[in-house]
Every structure is written in C-alpha cells, then in structure tokens.
Amino acid sequence: MDFELNEEQRQVKMSVREFAEGEIAPHVREWDEAQHFPVELLPKLAEQGLMGVIFPEEYGGAGMGYVEYVAIIEELSRVDGSVGISMAAHNSLCSNHIFMFGSEEQKRKFLVPLASGQKLGAWGLTEPQAGSDASGTRTTAVRRGGEWVVNGSKNFITHAIHADTCVAMASTDRAMRSKGITAFIFEKGTPGFSPGRKEDKLGLRASETASVVFEDCHVPDENRLGPEGLGFIQAMQVLDGGRISIAALALGIAQGAYESAVRYSKERHQFGRAIADFQAIQFKLADMATQIEAARLLTYHAAALKDAGKKVTKESSMAKLFASEISVKVSEEAIQIHGGYGYTKDYPPEKYWRDSKLCTIGEGTSEIQRLIIAKQILSGV
Numbered sequence: 367m368d369f370e371l372n373e374e375q376r377q378v379k380m381s382v383r384e385f386a387e388g389e390i391a392p393h394v395r396e397w398d399e400a401q402h403f404p405v406e407l408l409p410k411l412a413e414q415g416l417m418g419v420i421f422p423e424e425y426g427g428a429g430m431g432y433v434e435y436v437a438i439i440e441e442l443s444r445v446d447g448s449v450g451i452s453m454a455a456h457n458s459l460c461s462n463h464i465f466m467f468g469s470e471e472q473k474r475k476f477l478v479p480l481a482s483g484q485k486l487g488a489w490g491l492t493e494p495q496a497g498s499d500a501s502g503t504r505t506t507a508v509r510r511g512g513e514w515v516v517n518g519s520k521n522f523i524t525h526a527i528h529a530d531t532c533v534a535m536a537s538t539d540r541a542m543r544s545k546g547i548t549a550f551i552f553e554k555g556t557p558g559f560s561p562g563r564k565e566d567k568l569g570l571r572a573s574e575t576a577s578v579v580f581e582d583c584h585v586p587d588e589n590r591l592g593p594e595g596l597g598f599i600q601a602m603q604v605l606d607g608g609r610i611s612i613a614a615l616a617l618g619i620a621q622g623a624y625e626s627a628v629r630y631s632k633e634r635h636q637f638g639r640a641i642a643d644f645q646a647i648q649f650k651l652a653d654m655a656t657q658i659e660a661a662r663l664l665t666y667h668a669a670a671l672k673d674a675g676k677k678v679t680k681e682s683s684m685a686k687l688f689a690s691e692i693s694v695k696v697s698e699e700a701i702q703i704h705g706g707y708g709y710t711k712d713y714p715p716e717k718y719w720r721d722s723k724l725c726t727i728g729e730g731t732s733e734i735q736r737l738i739i740a741k742q743i744l745s746g747v
Contacts, residue, residue, distance in 0.1 A: 462608075
C-alpha cells in the first residue's frame with residue numbers, strides 16, 4: 367500500500383494551499399461576520415479548475431480523481447470551511463449527479479458550464495419533513511404531456527439563492543415512497559422555481575444556505591434525470607461520494623484548528639515558559655495529531671477506492687463519521703488550549719468549532735452513518 371501522495375498530487379495540494387492562504391484567508395472573519403457568500407471568488411476558483419475537479423476535460427472539468435479532490439477540499443477547509451463546503455456541494459452533489467446519471471445531451475447542456483465554472487450548482491434532497499428519512503419526500507411532480515408540474519420545497523440547500531442549476535428530487539408516485547422518487551434539473555429563472563428564506567447558521571456562515579420553493583413549476587421531461595422512480599437510488603449513490611467530501615471538509619477544519627493550537631502553545635507563556643512545554647498541553651496536541659492522521663487515512667482510503675471504481679458505501683460513511691466527530695473534538699481542544707482567548711472571535715478556534723459541527727449533521731447525521739455502516743457489516747459487505 368502507498369500512503370503517500372505522488373508528486374503531481376502534492377503539487378495540486380500545495381497550489382491550493384497557496385491559493386487559499388492568499389485569496390481566502392484575508393477575508394475569512396469578514397465573510398463570516400457578514401454571512402457574505404463570496405461570489406467574487408467563484409471566477410478565481412474556476413481559474414484554478416476547482417469548480418469541476420472530478421470531471422473529464424471533455425465536460426469542462428479538471429480531469430482529476432477523488433484523491434486530488436480530497437486534498438483540494440481539505441486545503442480549502444483548512445483556511446475556511448465555508449468555501450470548502452461550497453466547492454463540495456457544487457462538485458460532488460449537483461454536478462456529479464448530472465455526470466453520473468445524465469444523458470450525453472444533459473451533460474453537454476448542464477455539466478459543461480458547471481464544471482468549467484460558468485455556472486453554480488445546488489442539490490436538493492432534504493425537506494422540512496424529510497431529513498434523515500429522505501424517502502419521505504413530499505415535493506411532487508405530476509406529468510402533464512411533455513412536462514412535469516412540480517410543487518413543494520427543499521430546505522438547507524447550499525447555493526439556493528445564487529445557483530444557476532439545481533438538481534432536486536420529487537415524488538412522481540407517492541404510494542411507492544422511495545421507489546417513486548425521480549430527479550429533475552431546474553434552471554434559475556424558471557417560473558415557479560425560487561429561493562426561500564436564508565438560514566442564519568451557527569457556522570459555515572459564508573456558505574449560502576436557504577430553502578427552495580416549487581410553486582406550479584413547469585419543467586420539461588428532457589430535464590428528468592434518468593428513468594422515473596430511480597431518483598432516490600441515484601441520490602444514495604451520489605451521497606457515497608458526497609460523504610467523502612464531508613470527511614475532507616471535516617479533516618481540513620480539524621487541521622486548521624490543530625495548527626492554530628500548535629502556534630498558540632508556542633507563543634503563550636505562563637509560569638515563565640511557553641505552555642507547549644507543559645505535559646498537559648503536549649498530551650492534548652499529541653492526541654489531536656493522532657486523531658487527525660487516523661481521519662486522514664480513512665478519508666484518503668475511501669477516495670482511493672472511489673478512484674478504483676470500487677463500492678465505497680461503508681468506507682465513505684466510516685470516513686465521514688470519524689472525521690466529522692474528530693473535527694468537533696479537535697476544534698474544542700484547540701479552544702481549550704487557547705483558554706479564554708479561544709472563546710473570542712479574535713482567535714481562530716471558535717470559528718473552526720462552529721464550522722465543524724455541521725460535518726456531523728450534513729449529508730447524513732452521525733447516527734445515520736452508524737446505521738449505514740452496521741447494515742454494510744451485517745450484510746457481509
């Protein structure tokens with residue numbers, strides 16, 4: 367087994383680190399305080415090839431794999447999780463759903479502008495009454511001739527306001543529950559399709575999260591993604607890759623929090639010496655470093671399996687579960703090492719901690735991940 371990035375992958379990682387520290391780091395606190403979604407950053411992300419990391423060049427992408435993708439999301443999130451999760455949602459959810467299940471015509475029409483960064487994507491599965499139980503989707507799509515009339519809403523949608531393209535699930539046969547859910551592509555400006563209330567969040571505040579509303583929204587049948595009734599199955603397969611993204615997001619947040627704690631422990635003096643000299647602090651840092659490395663191995667292992675074309679349901683859930691919970695723990699320890707200063711916005715740990723918590727909730731809570739893992743184990747997978 368090779369646990370090291372190759373030279374090209376390391377160059378990608380370092381290039382994104384340099385970009386994040388130069389273009390994102392100076393604005394992190396400002397964007398967080400204002401809940402500002404940095405649309406002005408999107409063209410720069412596109413120039414770096416970060417809007418279509420995992421898609422072939424023929425579709426406007428960068429032609430890279432999941433290992434590179436994990437490295438990219440980690441480096442962005444090490445500086446600002448808000449940018450990390452935005453790139454994750456755009457790449458692995460909306461764009462990837464079209465790449466995995468769209469027709470060639472749909473890929474040319476919708477994926478190319480998404481992967482090249484000309485357009486921004488959103489993905490809608492969660493509803494007010496359908497969170498962990500996504501099969502309980504209440505948004506409906508009724509066929510009328512050559513089009514569908516969609517009514518309902520989705521919530522907690524990344525890029526709900528600024529997205530140009532949205533992939534969303536709707537029930538085309540309520541009696542069939544999960545087997546009656548179909549995926550559709552919606553375009554910004556379509557009558558009856560509009561953003562709803564923006565959420566005032568604990569963390570990741572510079573990543574736009576809002577609801578989307580469908581009110582007698584007419585969408586042509588050519589915008590249907592795959593056969594009727596397969597939307598739920600598609601969504602679960604999309605989430606296998608999406609959970610690798612969240613693991614990478616959590617990993618980057620944890621790494622950033624850890625690095626801030628190491629720096630501070632060397633700078634802060636008590637009782638006549640740096641607090642890094644005290645064994646209590648050393649033990650905390652040792653545990654944090656070990657936990658992050660374990661999360662990194664799980665995450666990159668899942669990414670490597672994905673690149674190899676293997677099924678990653680169990681591995682992606684394991685990586686997401688462990689990395690997200692470690693991210694919260696490491697961020698909290700970083701606050702503890704900073705003491706009273708860690709509780710203020712003048713130092714990084716409080717933001718890392720606020721940002722980390724979403725990782726245990728989004729794209730399947732920790733409880734759901736444990737159910738998935740247990741099911742895979744007990745079925746002998």
